[in-house]
Amino acid sequence: MANKFFKVNTLQGLLIMSLLGITACVDDAYDLSKDVDMTITVGGENLSIPGSNTDLITLEKIFDLAPESDVKADANGNYALTMSGEGSESSVNVENVTIEGSEIETDPSTTELNFQYVPNQNAEADVDDRTTFNVNKTDVTEDVVSLDYANVTSMSSLDLTFDGSARQLHLTEGFTVTFPEYMTIRCDGDTRFQAEGNTITFTKDVHISRGSRLSIPVSVTAIDFKQMPDGEGLVERGHLVIRGDIPVKGQAYLLAEDFLTHQDVQLKLNTEINIDNIELTEVTAVVDPKIDITIDPVMVNELPDFLQDNEVEIDMTDPKIFLYVTNESPVAVNFSADMIPYKDGQVQHTVILGDKPNGTEPIIIPANKTDYVICLHRLEDAAGIEADQIITVPDLNNLVAKIPDEIRTENIEATAVQTPITLELGRDYNVKTDYNVVAPLQFNDQTRIVYNDQMDDWNSDMEDIDARHAEISLTATNTIPLGMTMTADAIDPDGNVLNDITATVEGGISAGTPDAPTTSTLTIRLESKADGALKNMDGIAYRVEASVPTEVQGITLNESQSLKLDNVIITVKGGVTVDLN
Structure with missing residues (x-):
């Protein structure tokens, strides 16, 4: 960012304009380079050259974002760092x-019925019998923690026979077979x-x-386990016990012709x-399935360049993470994870989400939801x-305090909320986050935004100029909510700092806003300690630091915010010697 702020080539303009201002008076009809010494000194104590104003420099021009950049402007021009996982x-x-069926034990029963013979009369007897069954299954899935109710499928039969001397036995209308109260049949x-x-x-008399x-x-x-x-x-995870008595009650009789003697x-x-397989199809239960x-x-x-320096430290006002969740299951999911930024392969911080030590409040993904949105953000205020x-995550800024190379979501734990739900067994329910x-x-x-760069390739313009002192002053009108200061060093064509030349920047650019622009004065001085030192100068290496004063905290950078440099004045002190040979 700062590169664009200061790449107005004012130093280059100083020296080029000085050169052009002198050579414009030379008559090209004469070739003075043959016999005349063309080394001249121009100016006395001070030579001031009025400069021009710059065009408006907007953040849109400064950022110059590539299409694939993770910094993007929204429809209103507001910039945000946006990434997707x-x-x-x-x-x-x-x-x-x-x-x-082989796991179900049954206990057949026999009851004696006594019929008194009376010629030409029917005989009656009361039936009060019961049979039993027992299930003791120890390999039930441990995904079921407790079991309240189940819809089941089971084809069974109750079989009645009799032994003894009679043509047939009759059971009267109203005869009952009663299964355990917890069963629906x-x-x-x-x-x-x-x-x-x-x-x-x-519903009627039935004969055997x-x-x-x-x-x-x-x-x-259905079975109501409660x-x-x-x-x-x-009785415990994996262990299912079902016991039951089946009373058989009613009245039996023999017709007169049923007696054989x-x-x-x-x-x-x-x-x-006789019970075939009992399959639990849909249960109301507390479950704890594995959720990956x-x-x-x-x-x-x-x-952008201004966010890439290793010394950059970001204190974002309210970064946000939006979780987009699909949970087709009837199971609410308690979600927790560690979000870890990596830079140069090293862990920067760990932001703990969810119901874990040092984490946030629980993050619950509700059941039966599609495109459910959970927002994690830094501030208590959720307006807008x-x-x-x-969910408030106070340390969420740690993800981007040092802009990472990547952000990983690790140590994810997703567990079913332990409350009874109704679930179809054997069915795959989709979950995606x-x-x-x-x-x-x-x-x-x-x-703290730090940007280091250089303006160079000036040497071809400066090698014929010998000046000891130069000064550039300008006025900066700023609507960008960043305050900026600059330091600089003169460099040679190889990029080495020239110790014989001191570059001093006085003043800084105050932070502003479109509604409250600021005007600041900036002066850049070049001081040569030795004659001819500026001839070796190829440019300046500079460092810009940007900070956020209290009055502009929380204002979003916008592509229309701008910087304009006015009243650029170049002053050369002590005269300029130009070698035109």
Whole structure:
């Protein structure tokens, strides 16, 4: 930046104008170089040459940004350092939970039914039986922390047979088969049975023929684990216990013609539950699946010269990072990470984000969100920020305090928020996190911008001039919110500092704004300690330091802000000797 501020070639203009001012009087009709000594001295004590004013120098001209530069101007001309980091796509998946039929223990039951024979009359008996089942599964996915409820698929049957001397056994309408209270069942495809909640009720009298089986179709559709007694359910991560009794109650009877003899009959009613696989399809649970989030490093490209010096220190008013999050899962994600700037391969700082020691408040990526925006910024004041969630990061400026070569996002931790959610097991839910760094070029008082450069290639104009003292004065009108000071050294054609010449810069350029421009006076003096020293001079190496006074802190650099140099006056003291030979 400072290169453009001061590359007005006023020193070169001084010497060239001095030379042109003299040689303009030479009559080209005579070749004086043959016999006449053309070494002349012009001027007495002082020779002042009025200079011209410069055109308006805007920041747009000063920055002269390449298209690929990470410093860009927005639609209003405000400059910001902008970079983007792209995250890889990952997924949240809690694997299926399937209880194989072979893992389900069942305990068939038998109950005795006594029927008294009375000629030409039916005989009745009460049924009060129960069968049981037991699940003890120790290889359930540990992604499930606790389990409240599950929709399940399971095709099962309750099978009834009888042993004894009778043509057939009849079970009356209203006969019930009751599954555990925590189960919801269905009984489709057979109108003789109706399921409601956890109970199957016979809608009509149903008979079992001798030597045959009555098979009642049962589909378990849901299990409410919260209704299970202690010691059942997900007793610990990976270990699932389900126990249940199935009471079978109602009335049975024999018709008169069902008796094979004219004697009382004792039958044995056999009850057995046959359960195929139970697959948990959708659960309400606390889950802790592995969530992999990675974000590619951000490379810093094509900065303006004034930001590249190793001595530059940036104190940005309110840099911002916008996280753009897609989380299709029903799991809210607690996100934390270390953002680390690297310069020349070395770590500069570590900015800790999220729920970690020395980090920020927790950063929660909500469930079921697409293009959710989280803004991380430096100030407490969030006015004007458009984001779904705003997090204050007081040390965020450390990312750019020394403009890095790259910014890496490392040590990312993404964990599911431990609260019950409803989740489809076995499904991949997409999760992706990208981010943009948007750091407006608005600075605080700790900013120190340093720029070193040189103006050279003057020697061909100066080798014929012998002056001991030269002075340039100018007036600078500034609307850029940076105060600037300059130091300089004379250099020879090889770039070496000429110790016989002292370059002194007096004054500086005060910071200004478009609404309150400042006017400053700057004087550059060249003093030669030896005759002929200026002949060896090829230019000056200069150093510009810019700072941010309190009154202009937080003002964004804008491409229309400008510097204008007026009243450029060149003074040569003690006369000028010009060798025209």
